Amino acid sequence: MKAILYIGHGTRSKEGAAEAKQFLSSVINRIDAPIQEISFLELTKPFIDEGFERCVKRGATEITVIPLLLLSAGHFKEDIPNELAPLQKKHPHIQVKMADAFGVQGRILDAITELVKDTAKGVNIDDSLLIVGRGSSDPLIHEAFAQIKKGLADRLGISLVHVCYLAAATPRLKEGLEAISNEAAGRVIVIPYLLFAGLLLDEVMESVHHRQQQGQAIIYTDVLSRHRVIQDIVIERVTGKEPADAASYY
The missing domain is CATH 3.40.50.1400 (Rossmann fold)
Known part of the structure; x- marks a missing residue:
């Protein structure tokens, strides 16, 4: 069985x-x-x-x-x-x-693009992105995030995109926030590249809230599992085919 x-x-x-x-x-x-x-x-x-x-x-x-x-x-x-x-x-x-x-997939990047647009109520050329990964000592993680960075930049039409990590890789969150904030002309949109809420997301939220209190134009998106496509991917992993009720919405 x-x-x-x-x-x-x-x-x-x-x-x-x-x-x-x-x-x-x-x-x-x-x-x-x-x-x-x-x-x-x-x-x-x-x-x-x-x-x-x-x-x-x-x-x-x-x-x-x-x-x-x-x-x-x-x-x-x-x-x-x-x-x-x-x-x-x-x-x-x-x-x-x-x-x-899951790997780097176009439909995950499409889902993140939707999350960004929904959170930011649209994006413009002056906005910038900070992608925050969990982090790993595996060097291939940096290659994966390079693909993610390019994919989101292309989809959103944003040229200033940085990547940072919460552990086991550099630059870390504090450095990433500081670097992109020094370069940003408009809003900074922080993307926690995480599946679920938890202590790592709390760290991101606290750092963003601190900067908001200082007057910076900075926001963060939801975690990835809030988008229906993540469920669809898991189901596809189990069944070997796209679910009949697959959809791209929250």
Whole structure:
């Protein structure tokens, strides 16, 4: 029997954990599969081993792992496989396959473009963008964000676009905000390249609010999971085809 095991990153934020679980519940309700379980890599229960064992107890003979990760970095390449390895050894009769991370996709960039336009009530040539990634020591992350940067600049017609990170890569958020603020002619639009709310989003919000209080014209968009296309991508990862009710709206 086929099973789906969703793996989120996890967070210390109760709000962020609840949001991720609600998102996955919505996905599960849109998929016709006999066994579907939720798990998290760290910080939020149930963890991967518990989710995997639940699939086994429910009669799974084949488990498809769906990582809720925007980009392929250490969590995708090392951490999740390391968690799955002893479980596969314990249950050698169960076939396990893992879907790809989302990667840089045109429809995700289209969704972010919609988020920006909705938040900013339209954009103009004087506006600038600051894309804030989670961060990773994987050098390919910088290549991915270079693609994201170009894709959003082209879609929005904005020439001043910077990228910064919240951890494990530079420039960090404080440096990124300072640099783009010194160059910006108009508003600064901050894009948290994150799936869900949590402590990392809180850090972005606090930094933006601080600058707003100082009189700067700066705003931030919502997290990516608030756009319907993210659900559609997860469903496509599970089923191998675009969902019949796929749509591009909030």
